[in-house]
Amino acid sequence: MLNDTRLNTQSLLRKILDADNYSYSLQNVSFYNDEMVYAIHFKPNRAKSKYEGTLHITHDDYAVLKTDYSYSKGKRGSKLNLRLILGVKFIEKVSRGTIIFKKNESNWYQPRYIRHETGSYFYVSRPIKFIENSSAKNKTLFNFKIEGVARNIEELLLTSTTEITDA
Numbered sequence: 001m002l003n004d005t006r007l008n009t010q011s012l013l014r015k016i017l018d019a020d021n022y023s024y025s026l027q028n029v030s031f032y033n034d035e036m037v038y039a040i041h042f043k044p045n046r047a048k049s050k051y052e053g054t055l056h057i058t059h060d061d062y063a064v065l066k067t068d069y070s071y072s073k074g075k076r077g078s079k080l081n082l083r084l085i086l087g088v089k090f091i092e093k094v095s096r097g098t099i100i101f102k103k104n105e106s107n108w109y110q111p112r113y114i115r116h117e118t119g120s121y122f123y124v125s126r127p128i129k130f131i132e133n134s135s136a137k138n139k140t141l142f143n144f145k146i147e148g149v150a151r152n153i154e155e156l157l158l159t160s161t162t163e164i165t166d167a
Helices: 012-016
Strands: 022-032 035-044 051-058 064-071 079-082 088-103 109-131 139-157
Touching: 012 051, 012 064, 022 051
Parallel strands: none
Antiparallel strands: 022 035, 035 051, 051 064, 064 088, 079 088, 088 109, 109 139
16 A cells, blocks of 8 residues: 555556646645645546546645545456356456645655555356266256455554664
C-alpha cells in the first residue's frame, strides 16, 4: 500500500500525475489549515489510463494533500474470459481509494491515511466425471457452477512516525 503513495515508476500516484495520460481541470479553490488548496479533477486522456478522481494540491509548494480515485466509466482492471472454452471468467470491476498526506517536521509530505477497495467478479462452471477403474466402469458425474463478487478493503492509518537510527 505504501508503494502506491511514493513516486516510483510503477506507483499509482505516478500514473495519475502523468500529464500525457490524463487531462486535468480545476474544480474548486478552498482553504485547509490556513493554506490555499486546489481541487483538480482528473480523467483518462488515453485508452491505457484507467482512473478518474480528484487531487487536492497546495498552492505554496504544489504538494498533493489528498487523492480520491476510482475506475473511470467503462474502465476495468485485468480480465480473463474463457467461459465458453473452460468455463472460467474473471473481471476486476472495482478499484477505488483515498490517499491523504500530511507535512512532517522536516517539511516532507508523508502518507497519513490510505484506503484501497478492490472488487472482482468470478464465474466457474465445470463438469467433473469419475469413472471407476474396473470392468463395470461405473460413472459418477458432478456439474457445479460458482458465481460471485469478491470485495476487499484495505486501510492504513499512520498516527505517528519516527526516524530510526542505523544502530
